[in-house]
Amino acid sequence: MFDGGIGPITVSTLKEAEFFLKGGFRDILYAVSIVPSKCRRVHDLMRAGMRPDDPVVMAITRLLHESPGANFLGYLTHAGDSYNCPNISAIKKHAVQERDAVVKCAEAAQEIGITPKIVSMGSTPTATFSEDLTGIDEVRAGVFTFQDLFQANLGVCQTGDIALSVLTTVISHKKDQNRIIIDAGGMALSKDRGTAGQKNDHKFGLVCTVESGEVIDDLIVESANQEHGIITSRSGRDIDFSRYPIGRLLSILPNHVCMTAAAHDEYHIYGNKQEILHIWHRCHGW
């Protein structure tokens, strides 16, 4: 995916930073608050995030700029709240807000004689629907790589765009309960219920054929025990069990791809004939 690349990349654990450094990356952004031992001077001012108009932003800018131990690079924001937008028009407004916030910080710094090298924004929804990136040097969009049902609900993608699914096997039928049991439960799918508060609650995931990758009727993973998942039909219509014999492979689209991917050690990249083209290794832990 990043053959020979050196970045930029945004990481959220030091383990990831080490992983990508080892892979040749040299432009790595660690987007998590640091502890005092790493930067004593900004200790008292540290925040998980600041409002762009908070005077403390310029105070920190000055402090870092003047510090012999630090190298002030610029401003970064992440529109986490874009995940709560009800529609695309709201995401577009959010993208403007996000850009304005961080660009205004850069302008305020210019006014006190400090030129930021990087002005960075990003979230998958705002990255997708931004119409004006003037003043922005870097857009960080993570879920973007694979997409998921949460993003599909936001209107950021279609279910057909979701590039990651969990391969599972039908292991039992409960015909009297209109249920199919599969060998993917919470451990394989994660227990993320991010779509619970959205317009389409997909419970623990949508069910697709392995062959075409298309969503099957209204089949849904209704619940996820540790190693079992339970598929039923959303409408309550009778499932045609003969189409899903024991041993049949299915694939499940994830609610939140970050959580689901974290349950697995490898990505298996499939070709059109379901042959494995590549295996990508993941980085676990902290």
Added chain:
Amino acid sequence: MFDGGIGPITVSTLKEAEFFLKGGFRDILYAVSIVPSKCRRVHDLMRAGMRPDDPVVMAITRLLHESPGANFLGYLTHAGDSYNCPNISAIKKHAVQERDAVVKCAEAAQEIGITPKIVSMGSTPTATFSEDLTGIDEVRAGVFTFQDLFQANLGVCQTGDIALSVLTTVISHKKDQNRIIIDAGGMALSKDRGTAGQKNDHKFGLVCTVESGEVIDDLIVESANQEHGIITSRSGRDIDFSRYPIGRLLSILPNHVCMTAAAHDEYHIYGNKQEILHIWHRCHGW
């Protein structure tokens, strides 16, 4: 923990079975439905579970007993529904029901001239409160090893009995929102919200001191982003931030220990002086 042991042990993935086999275990129960390739003869009768009075139970018993390719061992049940009991008295009733169900199967087999070698029951709640195990050869209780907040809510344990917690660091303060940010989010705690439907909803976990392991006031992990957790007070009372400076270690009790443990590669076993006594490796995957 199982120094030199050879079992019995119950596993839910073949990877776990291989892991314990390698570790010397010889009595391993794989408690998941098998696919046809493994046992063609029972294909058409396979179920995720059967009611003990279903005539198909004895039909399968006969089939396995008479099959040259299979070795019928006995009956197994798991009182998954004991997780929904509102109180201890209901769990006790459930334990009786569970024992009766599986023992009655064994008796019915005796009546048709087949003697089961193993009659097995188990779930952490019923294992804890069973008062009569007559006719039972094996009790399987998994969460029992560590306990968790879900079990504490059921009355199976006290929070002080929970033997697993996630070590985390305070990385930021949001005083205006009465929030502490920690570096343990959904990736470290899991997104399991098993306590959501119980009498005490602990959101993503209770907060304890590292030194004494005691729950701190009414602090709770209110939400879990990917790598961040947000602690607040359940009552809304002001947090005394001076007690939780940036860099301070805290430990978080898990909702569902199976899901939380799966996020980590190792267990670190602590002594009374917070020294690491042992490191236990985990088995991941399928």
